[in-house]
Structures are given as C-alpha cells and as structure tokens.
Amino acid sequence: MTPCCAAPHLLDRRATGSRGNRVQQAEQTRQPSAHLAADLAALGLSQGLARDPALWQSLTGGRSNLSWRVPHPGGDCVVKLFRPERACTVFPNDPTAEAAMLRHLSGQSIAPDLLHAGDTPLGPCIVYRHIAGPTWAEGRRDIAEVAQLLHHLHSLPAPDALRPGPNGTDSLRAEIAAQSPAKLPLPHITLPDITLPAVAPRLLHGDPVPGNIVVSDRGLRLIDWQCPALGDPCLDLATFLSPAMGLLYLGTPLDAAARARFLDAYDDAEVIARYHALTPFFHARMAAYCLSRAAAGSAPDRHAARLELAAL
Known part of the structure; x- marks a missing residue:
C-alpha cells in the first residue's frame, strides 16, 4: 500500500480559494473535484489517487464540508475539502484538529487511517482511507x-x-x-x-x-x-x-x-x-x-x- 504522503502534515496557513479572476472562481465552485484533483497533483500530494475527476464519487452525508470517494491502488480513499466558514461554536470545523485526531487514533480500530493533510489553493484538505459500509443512518444496527x-x-x-x-x-x-x-x-x-x-x-x-x-x-x-x-x-x-x-x-x-x-x-x-x-x-x-x-x-x-x- 502506497500512502498518498509519507509524512502527513497540516500547514498553518489557510488558503483563500482565490485563483485568478471571477470566472475561474465560479468554475471552481461548480466543479471543485476537477480543480482539487489538479491541485493535489501539482503539489505532489496525489500519489496513487485517481486524477480523472470523473472517477471522484461525491459523498453527500456531511453538512459542512465537501468530500469524495476516490480510487487508489491500495484501497479507495476519501478526499475531504474543508469549508472553514461553516464552523460554529457548537460544531467547530477544524482541519488541524481532525488530522491530529486521526493520527492519535491510528491503530485503535475506531477512526479512519490518515494519509495526507495540507492546504490546497481551494482550501484545507485531508485524505484518509475509506471505510467500507453504510452509515448508521443508512444501515442501522443495534x-x-x-x-x-x-x-x-x-x-x-x-x-x-x-x-x-x-x-x-x-x-x-x-x-x-x-x-x-x-x-x-x-x-x-x-x-x-x-x-x-x-x-x-x-x-x-x-x-x-x-x-x-x-x-x-x-x-x-x-x-x-x-x-x-x-x-x-x-x-x-x-x-x-x-x-x-x-x-x-x-x-x-x-x-x-x-x-x-x-x-x-x-x-x-x-x-x-x-x-x-x-x-x-x-x-x-x-x-x-x-x-x-x-x-x-x-x-x-x-x-x-x-x-x-x-x-x-
């Protein structure tokens, strides 16, 4: 299994999402997966991830951020793009905290395995190994x-x-x-x-x-x-x-x-x-x-x- 990044880290700076003129920004809003796939590749952070945005399957369960299931030779990954403006007092939306928790809980059989965390021109992003199965909302158990x-x-x-x-x-x-x-x-x-x-x-x-x-x-x-x-x-x-x-x-x-x-x-x-x-x-x-x-x-x-x- 080849990780997306050998030494996961999260940069301190926060990208603004501005990459040129308003036309470019509007296009990014409509098709963020295509731009994010290109950005991760340009930053050297997409090792093994499918680069064709047509293969990025949008995941719709979250209410704050954008995420996709993406093919990878070692097993599918989830690419999660944060929208920090969705943070609030009750539910902070902190990419640094999520990356730290996934590292901390590695091997505990309770959370996904982190592969990469960092900034992109579209905003903070993490990549972790996909966990197969429905959510409890979809496939309720006891x-x-x-x-x-x-x-x-x-x-x-x-x-x-x-x-x-x-x-x-x-x-x-x-x-x-x-x-x-x-x-x-x-x-x-x-x-x-x-x-x-x-x-x-x-x-x-x-x-x-x-x-x-x-x-x-x-x-x-x-x-x-x-x-x-x-x-x-x-x-x-x-x-x-x-x-x-x-x-x-x-x-x-x-x-x-x-x-x-x-x-x-x-x-x-x-x-x-x-x-x-x-x-x-x-x-x-x-x-x-x-x-x-x-x-x-x-x-x-x-x-x-x-x-x-x-x-x-």
Missing part, C-alpha cells in the same frame, strides 16, 4: 453498539491541545447564549435553577450523529473528526440522542425505547444521571444551533429547532 462505541472512545487518552468542550452548567449557559442568532433569536426558555460543576474531562468526538458512524464489517467506526474536544461525555450522548439530529439524519427522532436502550448500554450510572439532569441544557444548546442554521436559510433546521424546544 443502538446499543453506538453507546458502547462512545463509551470506549470516552475511555481513551486524549491528545494534547484539544479544545475544551462545555463542562458544567455555567459553560453550557454561556454557549447557549453565544449561539442565539440575532436574526432568529432563541425564544425565552426557563432552564432549571441548578448548578453542576465541571467533571473530569474525557475525549469527545464532538459530532457523533448517525451520519458520522460507519457500519463496517469490523464494527462501528467514527468519521468526521473536525469537532473533537476534551469535556463532559454527556455532550456526545446528547448529540447522538438529539431530536434535531434524529430528524436531520434519520428522518425522525429516536423513540423513547431506543433512547432508553442506548443509555442502558452506555453502562455508566454516574454519567447517565448527569445526562438526565442536564437534558434541558442540551435541548436548548441544540435549538440555538439549529436556529443559527435556520437564520442562514436552512428550513430543515427550523423544524429541527422546534423539536428541541418542544422537548424542553
């Missing part, structure tokens, strides 16, 4: 397996310099307030008058929605690591169980029986008790996020926000 996957992740050591996730009621209140969009403000809600301190932080995926879990022949795997954090494990549980994320990825929220099976399989009474105490904060947090997307024009997120508010 929900208990997802809980066990996250429990395993939360037990792993974290790499250095991870961002802190909100941990405790004070930081959750601050993040909810920071997310509320001016154009579509969060309705007045009353959160429980409780104060829970931070807990010992654990390694978090940050965005373990059904579309970011692959059902492979070797078990479940997590992809899209652009939002990792060191924080309260309840955050990952709340994201997976979120009514909004259920609607957006599954077509309907998980029912009460599925949620109960998930929490039972996570098998940590202290974490589950804390999750239940913080559930109103998590609903408000996700409602604020969805309203920020709705303010930018996403009708599905407006409906998703209503589900979170109704669950408060």
Whole structure:
C-alpha cells in the first residue's frame, strides 16, 4: 500500500480559494473535484489517487464540508475539502484538529487511517482511507453498539491541545447564549435553577450523529473528526440522542425505547444521571444551533429547532 504522503502534515496557513479572476472562481465552485484533483497533483500530494475527476464519487452525508470517494491502488480513499466558514461554536470545523485526531487514533480500530493533510489553493484538505459500509443512518444496527462505541472512545487518552468542550452548567449557559442568532433569536426558555460543576474531562468526538458512524464489517467506526474536544461525555450522548439530529439524519427522532436502550448500554450510572439532569441544557444548546442554521436559510433546521424546544 502506497500512502498518498509519507509524512502527513497540516500547514498553518489557510488558503483563500482565490485563483485568478471571477470566472475561474465560479468554475471552481461548480466543479471543485476537477480543480482539487489538479491541485493535489501539482503539489505532489496525489500519489496513487485517481486524477480523472470523473472517477471522484461525491459523498453527500456531511453538512459542512465537501468530500469524495476516490480510487487508489491500495484501497479507495476519501478526499475531504474543508469549508472553514461553516464552523460554529457548537460544531467547530477544524482541519488541524481532525488530522491530529486521526493520527492519535491510528491503530485503535475506531477512526479512519490518515494519509495526507495540507492546504490546497481551494482550501484545507485531508485524505484518509475509506471505510467500507453504510452509515448508521443508512444501515442501522443495534443502538446499543453506538453507546458502547462512545463509551470506549470516552475511555481513551486524549491528545494534547484539544479544545475544551462545555463542562458544567455555567459553560453550557454561556454557549447557549453565544449561539442565539440575532436574526432568529432563541425564544425565552426557563432552564432549571441548578448548578453542576465541571467533571473530569474525557475525549469527545464532538459530532457523533448517525451520519458520522460507519457500519463496517469490523464494527462501528467514527468519521468526521473536525469537532473533537476534551469535556463532559454527556455532550456526545446528547448529540447522538438529539431530536434535531434524529430528524436531520434519520428522518425522525429516536423513540423513547431506543433512547432508553442506548443509555442502558452506555453502562455508566454516574454519567447517565448527569445526562438526565442536564437534558434541558442540551435541548436548548441544540435549538440555538439549529436556529443559527435556520437564520442562514436552512428550513430543515427550523423544524429541527422546534423539536428541541418542544422537548424542553
């Protein structure tokens, strides 16, 4: 197996995507795979990757970035082009963090193998080995397996310099307030008058929605690591169980029986008790996020926000 780049690295600079006149820029927007294939080849970063853009199969599951499945002699790869402008407080979109996490988790049977990370004229890009199989949203397995996957992740050591996730009621209140969009403000809600301190932080995926879990022949795997954090494990549980994320990825929220099976399989009474105490904060947090997307024009997120508010 020949890697795309023998020593993966991510450059510090950030490309602007501007490569000449407006006609060129418009063409890049319409056909980014063709330009990205040429850019990777010009930078010497496409070793073994199919260079014909007609062979680049667009992957449509993500809501933030662009990605393609690309043939490679050692096995298909995923080429992921970041759109940093899609970052937000709840879900940062950090290519440096994703590359660092894939390196850190190499060999742990939980994430893809990183082959390359760097900048292109179109923006930050990573290349990793494709994991065959449907996402959990497409090929659902026992929900208990997802809980066990996250429990395993939360037990792993974290790499250095991870961002802190909100941990405790004070930081959750601050993040909810920071997310509320001016154009579509969060309705007045009353959160429980409780104060829970931070807990010992654990390694978090940050965005373990059904579309970011692959059902492979070797078990479940997590992809899209652009939002990792060191924080309260309840955050990952709340994201997976979120009514909004259920609607957006599954077509309907998980029912009460599925949620109960998930929490039972996570098998940590202290974490589950804390999750239940913080559930109103998590609903408000996700409602604020969805309203920020709705303010930018996403009708599905407006409906998703209503589900979170109704669950408060």
